[in-house]
Amino acid sequence: MAAPAPHVLALPFPAQGHVIPLMELSHSLVEHGIKVTFVNTQHNHHLILASLHVSKPDSQDGITSLGGVDMVCIPDGLADGEDRKDLARLAKSFSEVMPGELEKLIARLSESAGACNCKLTWIIADASMAWVFPVAKRLGLRVAAFNPLSVAMFATRIRIPELIRDGVVDEKGLPKQRGTFRLAPGMPPMDTTELSWNRAGGPEGQPFILDFILRNNAATRLAEAVVTNSVQELEPGAMALFPDVLTVGPLLSDKPVASFWAEDATCAAWLDAQPAGSVVYVAFGSFAIFDRAQLVELAEALALTSRPFLWAVRPDSASEEWVEDLRRRAGPRGRVVGWCPQQLVLAHASTACFLSHCGWNSTLEGLVNGLPFLCWPYFTDQFLDRGYICDVWRTGLQVAAGETTGTLVGREAIRGKVEELLGDAEIKARALALRDVARGAVADGGSSSRRNLARVVDLVRGSTS
Missing domain, CATH: 3.40.50.2000 (Glycogen Phosphorylase B;)
Structure with missing residues (x-):
């Protein structure tokens, strides 16, 4: 019997700007012969199906294929009609509900692995969903973090303890000084009033957002690789801080990217x-x-x-x-x-x-x-x-x-x-x-992103034997 095909579970943060690049990466993995099951929240899954004018899944087990990527869903813990643009509320809910639901999904996929001759071995999860990583480790799966943002933003969030130590922000993440600063030469100037955790909704949710980021940072250390939708030549300053990040961007695809709204064809x-x-x-x-x-x-x-x-x-x-x-x-x-x-x-x-x-x-x-x-x-x-x-x-x-x-x-x-x-x-x-x-980063001839994508593929393939 042939060796099982590599099988990856991809799980984005439940927002359109996070779903699209991870879906584009998933399409790239499928093109390299890797099976990908993409996990949306139920709410977002239904939005995507509606935008594609699909009323029901392709199969009895609830799986819908999107350009060769299998899509499934699990609950985020919020009821229909609740405000999912309130990021603090959304993150609090899915952090409590989704770990148990993910375990159930993995169990179902493991039971059906023999039928498709594919063994689930990896999870690639958004770096803002790093609660996934301890779940994966407990179940014997390997994990990679996907950062759909710039390397500079990844660096800024990882360096929050240093910003506190240096007196840029206080322990609550709020500005202690006014003005701009740079984490490293070549990185963008950042205004202390425009840091991401202070610009993610109302001030009442800011403490939770900061704590959420810090918990994600800690869990990300369990990941074997950090894969980023960026180009190393565009971010040399940030790359100098985190040279091991695998930049695979710009991720672009001519296949469906799981839009939440129907695109105007005119x-x-x-x-x-x-x-x-x-x-x-x-x-x-x-x-x-x-x-x-x-x-x-x-x-x-x-x-x-x-x-x-x-x-x-x-x-x-x-x-x-x-x-x-x-x-x-x-x-x-x-x-x-x-x-x-x-x-x-x-x-x-x-x-x-x-x-x-x-x-x-x-x-x-x-x-x-x-x-x-x-x-x-x-x-x-x-x-x-x-x-x-x-x-x-x-x-x-x-x-x-x-x-x-x-x-x-x-x-x-x-x-x-x-x-x-x-x-x-x-x-x-x-x-x-x-x-x-x-x-040039994604062109033929050994360019940076093509080399890094090949490293991701090799990493996943190396775990199926």
């Missing part, structure tokens, strides 16, 4: 009808929420540019009445949709720049297409990503000083920044140079 045809290098693409990811007044200012600003624009206004971020008002204000040059096939949009010849929240996935996707950024971060790691774009790589501009304080950013300020960005030839040249670096 975007491609609309882009085809626009002049090359003319479209302002606007998208703020899966969490950002603006009030109506700010949405109006942005809509009027985009109209004032006299440029075509494509704006993704997430279905859960604005009422239909608000969206219709934005469409009216957009006029004939603007197109407002619910959710975009973003990788297609950013790669399109008509796209000129990206007005973005600066999530790490969006940052890499824009970077690999050589696009200048207009940065409008919302929470957690997005402020650090803006630091890379504006201060280190210098491939973009910040929208306005008021955006991090809740101050309304006016239409003229936004319009002026769009025009400034698109009129800056040096920013565009630097963006194109970084595009070549990012693409």
